[in-house]
Amino acid sequence: MSDIDFMHLALAQAERARQAGEVPVGAVLVKDGVVLAVGSNAPISLHDPSAHAEMQALRSAAQQLGNYRLPGCELFVTLEPCAMCAGAILHARLSRVVFAAADPKTGAAGSVLDLFAFPNLNHHTRLESGLLASDASQQLKDFFAERRRAARQARLGDG
Secondary structure, eight states: OOHHHHHHHHHHHHHHHHHTTSOOOEEEEEETTEEEEEEEOOHHHHTOTTOOHHHHHHHHHHHHHTOSOOTTEEEEEEEOOOHHHHHHHHHHTOSEEEEEEOOTTTOTBTTSOBGGGOTTSSOOOEEEEOTTHHHHHHHHHHHHHHHHHHHHHHHHHHO
16 A cells, blocks of 8 residues: 555544544554554544644554564654654654644644754654645535534524
8 A cells, every 4th residue: 555545544543533423534554565554633533632633543553462562664654744743653652644634733753843953852653744634624624614604503592
């Protein structure tokens, strides 16, 4: 499978999150070209602020491998990781992260800050961005437009 194939799988996970009422973010964790784990956003349904798609995939892969370190693994995610996820990615020692859409509000891989760029850290994860960014961005835009539309309708119904 190619990077594009893995990102398409991540977009499918994001759709799964959207259908569950979560912000549509999906992640796929790969080692040696084989999918080890997937994740979709679930902080609302799990009542867990750490239940981001990346964290779900990291947890699942670590359980499968029996190790919290995931060297040689790559993560494909539809949205730029936040600071929490970037920290977990660095601690897990992933070799590469490929993300689709930038996150101008909380992105910690170059948009707001870049935790991956600190030379003092003892591990460095390679970053690539923009793969299928328009698809991921559209998925997010559609989700938030629908939320705004539903909120407007609720306000009109209350008045």
